[in-house]
Amino acid sequence: MLKPIQDRTRATRAKLIETAQGIIAAKGYGALRVEEVVQTAGVAKGTFFAHFAGKDGLMELVIAARLNTFLDEAERWPAPQTIDDLIAHIMPLIQFMTTERYVFDVILRHSGAAAREEIGPIAQTFTRQVDVVARWLADSPFRKDISGHLLAEGVQAFLVQAMALHFCAVSNSETMEDRLLTYLDAWLNPRVAS
Amino acid sequence: MLKPIQDRTRATRAKLIETAQGIIAAKGYGALRVEEVVQTAGVAKGTFFAHFAGKDGLMELVIAARLNTFLDEAERWPAPQTIDDLIAHIMPLIQFMTTERYVFDVILRHSGAAAREEIGPIAQTFTRQVDVVARWLADSPFRKDISGHLLAEGVQAFLVQAMALHFCAVSNSETMEDRLLTYLDAWLNPRVAS
Amino acid sequence: MLKPIQDRTRATRAKLIETAQGIIAAKGYGALRVEEVVQTAGVAKGTFFAHFAGKDGLMELVIAARLNTFLDEAERWPAPQTIDDLIAHIMPLIQFMTTERYVFDVILRHSGAAAREEIGPIAQTFTRQVDVVARWLADSPFRKDISGHLLAEGVQAFLVQAMALHFCAVSNSETMEDRLLTYLDAWLNPRVAS
Amino acid sequence: MLKPIQDRTRATRAKLIETAQGIIAAKGYGALRVEEVVQTAGVAKGTFFAHFAGKDGLMELVIAARLNTFLDEAERWPAPQTIDDLIAHIMPLIQFMTTERYVFDVILRHSGAAAREEIGPIAQTFTRQVDVVARWLADSPFRKDISGHLLAEGVQAFLVQAMALHFCAVSNSETMEDRLLTYLDAWLNPRVAS
DNA sequence: TATGAATGAGCGTTCATTCAT
DNA sequence: TATGAATGAACGCTCATTCAT
Numbered sequence: 001m002l003k004p005i006q007d008r009t010r011a012t013r014a015k016l017i018e019t020a021q022g023i024i025a026a027k028g029y030g031a032l033r034v035e036e037v038v039q040t041a042g043v044a045k046g047t048f049f050a051h052f053a054g055k056d057g058l059m060e061l062v063i064a065a066r067l068n069t070f071l072d073e074a075e076r077w078p079a080p081q082t083i084d085d086l087i088a089h090i091m092p093l094i095q096f097m098t099t100e101r102y103v104f105d106v107i108l109r110h111s112g113a114a115a116r117e118e119i120g121p122i123a124q125t126f127t128r129q130v131d132v133v134a135r136w137l138a139d140s141p142f143r144k145d146i147s148g149h150l151l152a153e154g155v156q157a158f159l160v161q162a163m164a165l166h167f168c169a170v171s172n173s174e175t176m177e178d179r180l181l182t183y184l185d186a187w188l189n190p191r192v193a194s
Numbered sequence: 195m196l197k198p199i200q201d202r203t204r205a206t207r208a209k210l211i212e213t214a215q216g217i218i219a220a221k222g223y224g225a226l227r228v229e230e231v232v233q234t235a236g237v238a239k240g241t242f243f244a245h246f247a248g249k250d251g252l253m254e255l256v257i258a259a260r261l262n263t264f265l266d267e268a269e270r271w272p273a274p275q276t277i278d279d280l281i282a283h284i285m286p287l288i289q290f291m292t293t294e295r296y297v298f299d300v301i302l303r304h305s306g307a308a309a310r311e312e313i314g315p316i317a318q319t320f321t322r323q324v325d326v327v328a329r330w331l332a333d334s335p336f337r338k339d340i341s342g343h344l345l346a347e348g349v350q351a352f353l354v355q356a357m358a359l360h361f362c363a364v365s366n367s368e369t370m371e372d373r374l375l376t377y378l379d380a381w382l383n384p385r386v387a388s
Numbered sequence: 389m390l391k392p393i394q395d396r397t398r399a400t401r402a403k404l405i406e407t408a409q410g411i412i413a414a415k416g417y418g419a420l421r422v423e424e425v426v427q428t429a430g431v432a433k434g435t436f437f438a439h440f441a442g443k444d445g446l447m448e449l450v451i452a453a454r455l456n457t458f459l460d461e462a463e464r465w466p467a468p469q470t471i472d473d474l475i476a477h478i479m480p481l482i483q484f485m486t487t488e489r490y491v492f493d494v495i496l497r498h499s500g501a502a503a504r505e506e507i508g509p510i511a512q513t514f515t516r517q518v519d520v521v522a523r524w525l526a527d528s529p530f531r532k533d534i535s536g537h538l539l540a541e542g543v544q545a546f547l548v549q550a551m552a553l554h555f556c557a558v559s560n561s562e563t564m565e566d567r568l569l570t571y572l573d574a575w576l577n578p579r580v581a582s
Numbered sequence: 583m584l585k586p587i588q589d590r591t592r593a594t595r596a597k598l599i600e601t602a603q604g605i606i607a608a609k610g611y612g613a614l615r616v617e618e619v620v621q622t623a624g625v626a627k628g629t630f631f632a633h634f635a636g637k638d639g640l641m642e643l644v645i646a647a648r649l650n651t652f653l654d655e656a657e658r659w660p661a662p663q664t665i666d667d668l669i670a671h672i673m674p675l676i677q678f679m680t681t682e683r684y685v686f687d688v689i690l691r692h693s694g695a696a697a698r699e700e701i702g703p704i705a706q707t708f709t710r711q712v713d714v715v716a717r718w719l720a721d722s723p724f725r726k727d728i729s730g731h732l733l734a735e736g737v738q739a740f741l742v743q744a745m746a747l748h749f750c751a752v753s754n755s756e757t758m759e760d761r762l763l764t765y766l767d768a769w770l771n772p773r774v775a776s
Numbered sequence: 777t778a779t780g781a782a783t784g785a786g787c788g789t790t791c792a793t794t795c796a797t
Numbered sequence: 798t799a800t801g802a803a804t805g806a807a808c809g810c811t812c813a814t815t816c817a818t
Contacts, residue, residue: 157355549739
């Protein structure tokens, strides 16, 4: 008595998300208009707001889904043994996050949780990314004097930094990979005391 | 005949900036509305846009001015000999950047230059911050296997990361200082190969 | 097998009305939302509409019940011998009708019957009010040159007018009682031809 | 330096009002859509809201203008010497107010002033109507034992009552004129004490 | 009777920015 | 330089009501 109704709900929700993804594929994230989504999906505007916390709420879901796709793929890789490898494995994720300014803004905006209990799907991908990298580093020849988790968080710091700089013309002479290589080499490789 | 007009121009510009700073002091950066600025200053809207590159342009000026105040102070410190010291010297700057989400966003948005030629005032503070830290590190007992400049850029990466995490409830159990301490210790201290 | 179902029906209906009255008591008539009623009562939205002719239908019932309470009380009074008395006896009713703009609107909207056959509960209170006043006037020293019923309808006209003016700041210098006194004196007292 | 700009403002405002009146003439008051007004007038939506307090604000102006047209006409009449005449002179106004339920609602909603100082244009027409009728009554053979102003307010009471009843099916057997005739005869004609 | 997801048309709002004067 | 009316594209939101189950 309860299930069939939930099915309908899920169907509507799925239809809305698929429609949105179709529009995004065609025009990009920044060009998505709520109006177009509901019209294309053949659904009332009120329904849209009953399912998502506005446009931003939908975006959070859609972008998080995409990010998780990349993380799924990353998880399938064996632990990289060189920094070049590590960068190569993480680049698809980074590239997605930097293809559109709007996407990066949404990600930044949702990189935190509103309430302690409910961590949004995008914020979760940040945690997950650290986990993936930490697992890689456990089986790698890199620095072992600090915990793999801490090491992975450091990697994330340089990734975020690299992405932020991507939107700046100042350092566009260097590619993102080059910049990452320099930093991650200094961060990940074991060193002798000077 | 030319001077008095320039004086008037400068006066209008100063009045607008002061008015904006007054509103910011009262309501915060995010609450600033161009409408309110021009009305309070007793100036037409068009005049505002004749003086600044829009609201964002004004914000850049006002925020950069504030950032430089903190950097002035930081420059007066002697080179820190411990990481705690380093953090203590840089904290006022970090705290300002994280008081308001909006401020952090504006700073990130302007952390680079749009065109190569004109590096904006906020982007300049980023360069300046690296310089200040690099100068500190030159006279410090920290890691010497990489250039002081690269080391300083790494510090900046961790600062940005720490700030980004500040707006993320996921890891709010730790204070920003603690988090920074852990990262910077791993980044700055010389290590033996494992 | 039939009774228990009718009981359940009656119980649901009663629960809905009680819930509504509770919300009204707490927030006022205008703030009542169907959503809140059904959620508080633990009933589905559709059920609400199976029991009442929409929100307005419920309001009609609830408001009419309240109006009848006042009329019950008014009926217990002996026929007033002065206009002051008459006003005093009718004031509780008037005061209720003017506490909320929304209530007055609902009352006005339902002061007649949509179809001839079914005179709504609020429309009935209008008829009843005229009857009560007419009965009073029969035993009073007031004007006798026109029928008591017409006289009573006139009283109602002035009551409605006074209420309408209550929501009009134009004439707020006078109290509603004073205004009524003036009008009813002119309407009810016998006069000599000029 | 100030005038030409005010002219443009006035022109835009006039264009908006004229467009609205055109749409109303074609489709009625209740069918007016803000969207259509701004599109037809070739004006931005923001401009509309810069000129009027939303749709209701525009409606107030447009309806008040129409009401004043009827009052202008009424003012040109000589003082009516019979109640039939009086009714005939006031009927166009009454008929306009009762042609559309929506119009009557707007009028009721604006029959009062929000703040003491600023009495809205519709509220003003109520005052004006009393004035017009009072002037009539000064030169009429009607009751003189109470002030013309009070007498006129009473007339308004019966007019409002008649209009309110117009939207009720209960008393549709009688025409509005007949009902008014009965009441106004009882109200306006001098009487002998019983 | 009961359910509750879906409807839907339109309003108000925002506010940095432009441009003719 | 200064003026300030006008722009404009979307978004959020409302919330009583319907209808298939």
